Amino acid sequence: xxxxxxxxxxxxxxxxxxxxxxxxxxxxxxxxxxxxxxxxxxxxxxxxxxxxxxxxxxxxxxxxxxxxxxxxxxxxxxxxxxxxxxxxxxxxxxxxxxxxxxxxxxxxxxxxxxxxxxxxxxxxxxxxxxxxxxxxxxxxxxxxxxxxxxxxxxxxxxxxxxxxxxxxxxxxxxxxxxxxxx
Amino acid sequence: xxxxxxxxxxxxxxxxxxxxxxxxxxxxxxxxxxxxxxxxxxxxxxxxxxxxxxxxxxxxxxxxxxxxxxxxxxxxxxxxxxxxxxxxxxxxxxxxxxxxxxxxxxxxxxxxxxxxxxxxxxxxxxxxxxxxxxxxx
Numbered sequence: 001x002x003x004x005x006x007x008x009x010x011x012x013x014x015x016x017x018x019x020x021x022x023x024x025x026x027x028x029x030x031x032x033x034x035x036x037x038x039x040x041x042x043x044x045x046x047x048x049x050x051x052x053x054x055x056x057x058x059x060x061x062x063x064x065x066x067x068x069x070x071x072x073x074x075x076x077x078x079x080x081x082x083x084x085x086x087x088x089x090x091x092x093x094x095x096x097x098x099x100x101x102x103x104x105x106x107x108x109x110x111x112x113x114x115x116x117x118x119x120x121x122x123x124x125x126x127x128x129x130x131x132x133x134x135x136x137x138x139x140x141x142x143x144x145x146x147x148x149x150x151x152x153x154x155x156x157x158x159x160x161x162x163x164x165x166x167x168x169x170x171x172x173x174x175x176x177x178x179x180x181x182x
Numbered sequence: 183x184x185x186x187x188x189x190x191x192x193x194x195x196x197x198x199x200x201x202x203x204x205x206x207x208x209x210x211x212x213x214x215x216x217x218x219x220x221x222x223x224x225x226x227x228x229x230x231x232x233x234x235x236x237x238x239x240x241x242x243x244x245x246x247x248x249x250x251x252x253x254x255x256x257x258x259x260x261x262x263x264x265x266x267x268x269x270x271x272x273x274x275x276x277x278x279x280x281x282x283x284x285x286x287x288x289x290x291x292x293x294x295x296x297x298x299x300x301x302x303x304x305x306x307x308x309x310x311x312x313x314x315x316x317x318x319x
Contacts, residue, residue: 023216027209035208039198049208056212118197125194144189145196172189179187 004029006072013063023063027056030073033146034080040141041084043106043126045115051087055080074155081138081156088134103130121179128178132171139164140171 004012004025012022034055039048058079066075092102107130110116110123118126129137139157142148143164150161150168157164305312 020216024209024213027212031208031212032205035200035205036196036198039200040196045200049204052208053212053215057215060216115199115201116197117199118195122194122197126197176187176189 010063010066010068010072023060026059026063026072026076030076031056034076037077037080037141037146038084040145041138042087043113044109045113047087051083052080055083058083070155071152074152077142077152077156084138085134106130124179125175128175131178132174136167136171139167140175143168 009022009026009029012018012025015022031052035048035052038051038055039045042048042051055076059076062079066072070078088102107127110126110130116123129140132140135157139153139159142153142156143150148156150164153159153164154161159167304310
């Protein structure tokens with residue numbers, strides 16, 4: 001399978017005759033990465049499925065206005081990240097759940113999900129992650145699981161590299177502490 | 183657990199999974215949603231017109247409901263300030279008024295006298311009888 005560069009994908013999308021084809025290539029190139037990024041944040045598969053679809057609809061609508069100030073992949077990730085934060089905030093408001101309890105709710109979804117096949121240590125890691133503040137969890141996920149560079153995360157989140165390094169360091173220490181407790 | 187866990191050295195997977203063939207179905211679902219014509223709700227279609235109408239109604243209501251203000255109304259604080267100012271300066275006011283009135287009255291009297299004098303001279307110079315003139319007028 002050919003790996004398309006962002007430039008090639010955008011060129012295809014911008015030609016009226018290959019617009020749909022170009023967008024389908026973008027969907028093929030990014031759906032999995034975006035789904036996993038979203039899934040790690042919202043935990044539940046159905047929520048992640050709905051959000052991923054909504055994210056790609058937003059990308060479809062906004063791609064004409066994308067002026068290549070950043071890489072296509074960081075632009076897509078930024079949309080996905082913002083959608084996740086908006087979703088979690090809405091969920092919190094909808095159920096009047098204080099900040100501590102939504103993470104308990106997510107931990108419960110994790111344990112009861114049929115689409116979670118992690119072993120004991122993986123489950124423990126995910127539960128430990130749910131004790132972190134939302135944005136710190138987001139940064140940790142992008143660095144640890146997606147293996148993005150700090151510069152890329154900085155572009156996605158609009159945060160300085162220094163602040164990201166500090167955030168990741170704090171998150172790592174807290175998780176190590178939780179995992180080494182028992 | 184005896185072994186100390188180190189996040190940098192011990193890579194742990196997230197443990198999430200997705201249903202079989204999920205990503206193919208997801209791509210199809212996204213493509214279907216994009217190819218569907220977007221449903222525009224009544225509100226979205228007419229939102230600008232509706233917001234204009236709402237603004238007009240609110241503006242009209244505010245204009246109709248607000249109590250009509252008189253342009254001569256003076257706030258109580260202003261009235262109090264004026265009264266205190268006049269009370270403090272009452273002597274200056276009186277003197278000023280007297281001088282002004284006197285000056286105005288003097289000017290008027292002298293002006294009238296001057297006019298009368300010119301009028302009498304004109305009648306005498308032209309040998310006109312004032313009574314005859316009044317009869318003719």
